[in-house]
Amino acid sequence: xxxxxxxxxxxxxxxxxxxxxxxxxxxxxxxxxxxxxxxxxxxxxxxxxxxxxxxxxxxxxxxxxxxxxxxxxxxxxxxxxxxxxxxxxxxxxxxxxxxxxxxxxxxxxxxxxxxxxxxxxxxxxxxxxxxxxxxxxxxxxxxxxxxxxxxxxxxxxxxxxxxxxxxxxxxxxxxxxxxxxxxxxxxxxxxxxxxxxxxxxxxxxxxxxxxxxxxxxxxxxxxxxxxxxxxxxxxxxxxxxxxxxxxxxxxxxxxxxxxxxxxxxxxxxxxxxxxxxxxxxxxxxxxxxxxxxxxxxxxxxxxxxxxxxxxxxxxxxxxxxxxxxxxxxxxxxxxxxxxxxxxxxxxxxxxxxxxxxxxxxxxxxxxxxxxxxxxxxxxxxxxxxxxxxxxxxxxxxxxxxxxxxxxxxxxxxxxxxxxxxxxxxxxxxxxxxxxxxxxxxxxxxxxxxxxxxxxxxxxxxxxxxxxxxxxxxxxxxxxxxxxxxxxxxxxxxxxxxxxxxxxxxxxxxxxxxxxxxxxxxxxxxxxxxxxxxxxxxxxxxxxxxxxxxxxxxxxxxxxxxxxxxxxxxxxxxxxxxxxxxxxxxxxxxxxxxxxxxxxxxx
Numbered sequence: 001x002x003x004x005x006x007x008x009x010x011x012x013x014x015x016x017x018x019x020x021x022x023x024x025x026x027x028x029x030x031x032x033x034x035x036x037x038x039x040x041x042x043x044x045x046x047x048x049x050x051x052x053x054x055x056x057x058x059x060x061x062x063x064x065x066x067x068x069x070x071x072x073x074x075x076x077x078x079x080x081x082x083x084x085x086x087x088x089x090x091x092x093x094x095x096x097x098x099x100x101x102x103x104x105x106x107x108x109x110x111x112x113x114x115x116x117x118x119x120x121x122x123x124x125x126x127x128x129x130x131x132x133x134x135x136x137x138x139x140x141x142x143x144x145x146x147x148x149x150x151x152x153x154x155x156x157x158x159x160x161x162x163x164x165x166x167x168x169x170x171x172x173x174x175x176x177x178x179x180x181x182x183x184x185x186x187x188x189x190x191x192x193x194x195x196x197x198x199x200x201x202x203x204x205x206x207x208x209x210x211x212x213x214x215x216x217x218x219x220x221x222x223x224x225x226x227x228x229x230x231x232x233x234x235x236x237x238x239x240x241x242x243x244x245x246x247x248x249x250x251x252x253x254x255x256x257x258x259x260x261x262x263x264x265x266x267x268x269x270x271x272x273x274x275x276x277x278x279x280x281x282x283x284x285x286x287x288x289x290x291x292x293x294x295x296x297x298x299x300x301x302x303x304x305x306x307x308x309x310x311x312x313x314x315x316x317x318x319x320x321x322x323x324x325x326x327x328x329x330x331x332x333x334x335x336x337x338x339x340x341x342x343x344x345x346x347x348x349x350x351x352x353x354x355x356x357x358x359x360x361x362x363x364x365x366x367x368x369x370x371x372x373x374x375x376x377x378x379x380x381x382x383x384x385x386x387x388x389x390x391x392x393x394x395x396x397x398x399x400x401x402x403x404x405x406x407x408x409x410x411x412x413x414x415x416x417x418x419x420x421x422x423x424x425x426x427x428x429x430x431x432x433x434x435x436x437x438x439x440x441x442x443x444x445x446x447x448x449x450x451x452x453x454x455x456x457x458x459x460x461x462x463x464x465x466x467x468x469x470x471x472x473x474x475x476x477x478x479x480x481x482x483x484x485x486x487x488x489x490x491x492x493x494x495x496x497x498x499x500x501x502x503x504x505x506x507x508x509x510x511x512x513x514x515x516x517x518x519x520x521x522x523x524x525x526x527x528x529x530x531x532x533x534x535x536x537x538x539x540x541x542x543x544x545x546x547x548x549x550x551x552x553x554x555x556x557x558x559x560x561x562x563x564x565x566x567x568x569x570x571x572x573x574x575x576x577x578x579x580x581x582x583x584x585x586x587x588x589x590x591x592x593x594x595x596x597x598x599x600x601x602x
Contacts, residue, residue, distance in 0.1 A: 013180070016059040020176045023055020025168025028156055031091060032164055045091050053084030054216060056118055060179055067183060083114035090114075090149075100157055108149040115145040115175070119182035131188040141181035148174025248342040252327075253335060255281055267323075267344055269315040276316075286312035286320070296327060297338065310345070321346045378406035430575040431473070433464040433498055433505055440477040441496065444485065452491030459498045464505045467573040468550045476543040477507070480566045483540070484511035487564075505570045512563040516556070 030048040090110035094103050119141065152171035156164065242249050248264035250257060257276045260268075268284060270276050282290055289311040296309055308324040315321065324343045331337060385403050441455055448455050466473070484494050488511055495510040547554050552570040 012062050012065060013176075016062040016179070017172070017176045019055055019062070020059040020179075021169060021172030023052050023059075024152070024172035024175065025165055026055075027052040027087075027091075028152070028164035028168045028171070031094075031156070045088060045095070048091055049084050049088035051216075052087045053114070056083055056115070056175065056179075059176065060118060060183075063179060063183055083118040086110045086114035086117075094153060094157070100154075103157070104150050104154055107153055108146045111149045112142060112146045115178055115182075116142065119179055120186070131186055133187075134185040137181045137185035141178040141185065144174045144181065145178035148178065248323075248340075248344075250340050250342065251330075251337050252281055252340060253337040257281060258337060264342065267315075267321070267342070268313070269317050269319065271316075284314045284316070286314065288312070293325075296325070308343075322349045375410055378410050382406055428467055428469060430465055430467055430573065431470050433466050433473070433507060433570070434459045436470060436473050437477060437496060437498060437507065440474050440481065443478065444481050447482070448485055448494070451485050451488065453485050453488060454493045455496065456493060457496040460500070462500060464498050464500055465572060465574050466505055466550070466570045468570070472546045473550070473570075476546050476568060477509070479540060479543045480509050480568070484509055484513070484564075484566075487511060487513035500572055503572050505572050507568045507570075508565055509568075510563060510565040515560040515562060516558040516564055517560065 027048040030044050030051070087110070090107040093106040093110070096103060098106075148171050152167040152174075155170070156167040242261050245261060245263055248267050249261045250264050251259040257279055260270075260273055260276050265273060265276065268276060281293065285293060292309060292311060308326050310322060311325050312320060312322055322345050324345050326341045328339050329336070330339050382403055437457060437459070441457055445455070481494070481496075488494070492512050494512075496508070497510075498505065498507045500506075544554055547568060547570070550570055552568065555567040555569065556564065557567070558564040
């Protein structure tokens with residue numbers, strides 16, 4: 001065992017040790033890049049295995065050159081390259097999702113197999129006549145190789161590749177010792193004598209091999225260093241980007257905070273990251289948001305696209321605040337995790353509340369002013385007539401009629417306001433809209449005749465079923481028809497039609513009046529806005545509200561000088577048990593023919 005360190009041969013073991021460590025360190029360095037660059041993972045694995053296997057091969061050649069062991073340059077030398085193949089599969093197994101113990105065991109066995117083939121591969125040569133193997137030293141070499149892989153890769157994985165030099169040092173040192181004991185355990189007899197000329201040829205060939213192999217190892221080492229520098233710069237950029245973000249960026253793993261940037265610590269009023277790290281994410285989350293967070297994590301688990309979700313939290317000091325949360329699924333330290341971006345929206349919430357309150361006050365002010373204006377006029381009239389009655393004047397009978405009409409006007413204004421004040425409880429039923437429209441037209445028949453208006457209504461043969469409150473729907477049609485009658489001061493014709501379009505019932509009321517100016521269209525439906533001398537502006541507002549409560553909408557189309565068309569659109573709903581849409585026997589029959597009321601009432 002002393003022949004490798006005797007006399008002037010000591011430089012060869014040191015050279016072999018240096019190359020072994022350099023190859024091991026370069027392998028660990030390049031192996032760490034597989035964590036950072038997923039698309040190039042196979043390239044880094046192949047390069048790592050090639051460098052490590054090449055280093056072992058060159059190291060063994062140097063040590064054999066320093067001993068009296070025969071240097072054989074035949075097919076067995078090529079077979080020793082199997083160490084590179086086993087190293088590749090060992091590194092691949094290290095990057096799987098198996099438990100760490102299983103990965104280390106498989107990697108240790110594969111690389112140890114490569115060492116055995118490399119160290120004892122020369123025994124396969126036909127030039128070996130006989131050999132003697134000291135089993136104790138051989139097993140020591142195998143054990144050192146296995147232990148080196150387990151310890152070196154174990155440290156590498158446990159520190160997440162942060163200390164490749166330490167892992168490379170252990171792998172290189174124990175790998176060198178394994179080679180040392182393997183060489184010392186073999187005594188072989190050869191069938192051919194190594195002459196001076198042959199030794200000279202082998203020496204020149206060895207120098208070429210050493211030069212090329214050492215250059216390759218240094219080239220890969222330099223490449224790994226350059227790539228590592230670039231990755232370090234990229235990591236520094238990402239770190240600065242994350243740390244200087246005005247939003248909270250954090251990592252969640254197993255429902256606990258794994259990482260929180262500085263903005264997150266400030267948001268939660270934490271003095272240090274120890275106040276949040278390893279704490280449950282539900283600890284500072286408002287209890288009403290716990291289920292929302294669990295649902296959000298489940299959706300992220302299924303890789304669904306998610307919009308920001310509002311959640312309420314508490315700071316470390318107990319102050320509540322509102323946030324928007326966006327989560328994505330990722331991996332952290334080889335395990336599933338969630339990356340979250342949390343934005344503080346407390347100020348925005350306060351501004352929204354202030355805006356809503358100011359809008360409420362504005363609407364309340366406008367409503368109060370309108371009510372005061374509309375009710376003050378009839379109240380002034382009532383007050384004046386009461387004063388006249390109190391003065392004892394004669395002929396007060398007409399006064400009572402006028403006072404009664406003014407009180408009726410006040411009552412109608414109050415009733416319409418009650419309709420808008422809050423949702424009322426009504427009994428919904430299935431109605432054929434044709435029946436409702438027939439009743440509405442008959443109610444307004446007299447008023448239409450007084451204004452010299454012709455009402456024409458046409459409906460199809462199929463029932464137009466809707467689900468709603470009959471009186472409210474009738475009120476909508478009355479309001480729209482009355483407006484149409486009142487705008488046609490010179491008489492004319494009003495067309496009423498009802499059709500079913502897909503899953504909707506559309507009732508159109510078309511007049512041929514002056515039309516509505518474009519600047520007025522935006523104000524339709526606003527309270528107390530009207531173009532009539534005695535109107536309140538509440539009729540259309542109540543109509544819009546009723547239609548909206550029935551999940552419908554109102555569309556208005558107008559042309560100046562040619563008239564206006566109001567389209568009341570309601571959902572088509574067939575009564576249960578009448579899915580074919582047939583007219584119920586209990587429903588009043590409506591003739592599909594044209595309903596025509598002319599000026600003479602015929």
